[in-house]
Amino acid sequence: MELTFYIAGAVAILATIMVITRYNMIHALLYLVVSFLAVAVVFFTLGAPFMAALEIIIYAGAIVVLIIFVIMMLNLSEDATQQEKEWLKPSIWIGPAILSAVLLAELIYIFTAMDVPTTATVPVDAKLVGLALFGPYMLGVQLCGMMLMAGIVGAYHLGRQKKKVTHRFLEKEAAQ
Incomplete structure (x- = not known):
């Protein structure tokens, strides 16, 4: 579980750095979703599954949908339509897909491991x-x-x- 925590933390930090350094809004948004999912895995490994679920529902769900809604509202030109076609290329999805695969492998490891957490957790x-x-x-x-x-x-x-x-x-x- 400790290794899973560190891997998820590293994925969260890497994805957040990618959010900050991306010029394209959609690229940054993809990395932001990965960052939110990594933070949810961190919460889960710390024994807070409810906070992990809230992280996914509120942040990765509602706020990302809000950002997409604003982007759709502001993209009104012909250049925006051509640019959206460029975003559908597979090369854009490689980075977030790799980081998401790492998180998925961690979740599979967590659910298949028989280790009981040593910290006492109180259900909320x-x-x-x-x-x-x-x-x-x-x-x-x-x-x-x-x-x-x-x-x-x-x-x-x-x-x-x-x-x-x-x-x-x-x-x-x-x-x-």
Whole structure:
């Protein structure tokens, strides 16, 4: 289990470095998903399977879908269509596929190993997490949701293509 922890940590660090250094947004997004999956494996090896599941559902699921939604909203040009065809080449998927294969091999090893973790783990009920999030931390959850919504609206307004609008006074002058 300790070796699995270190391998997953190394994959997470490598994938995160690849996210930072990629110029293309889709490439960075693929490596970001691998990074989130590696962090989920780290949580699982530390004896927190519920946190691992939340990492996959919330981060690798919801936030990545949100990023893809914003990318789809902002890509409106003909050049973007040609660029999307370039992204479907197999050479782009090799790096994330290799890192994902390493994580899959680790998960298979974890599930087939008969070692019992030496650390004592306390199960966390999903109901308790929900009560904590919507109890004392409800204001923080609501503020995070409003910040995400403000970011989406801001990105939409900054990235949308503006049509050339002439003022009605200029139209009258042009007509005369």
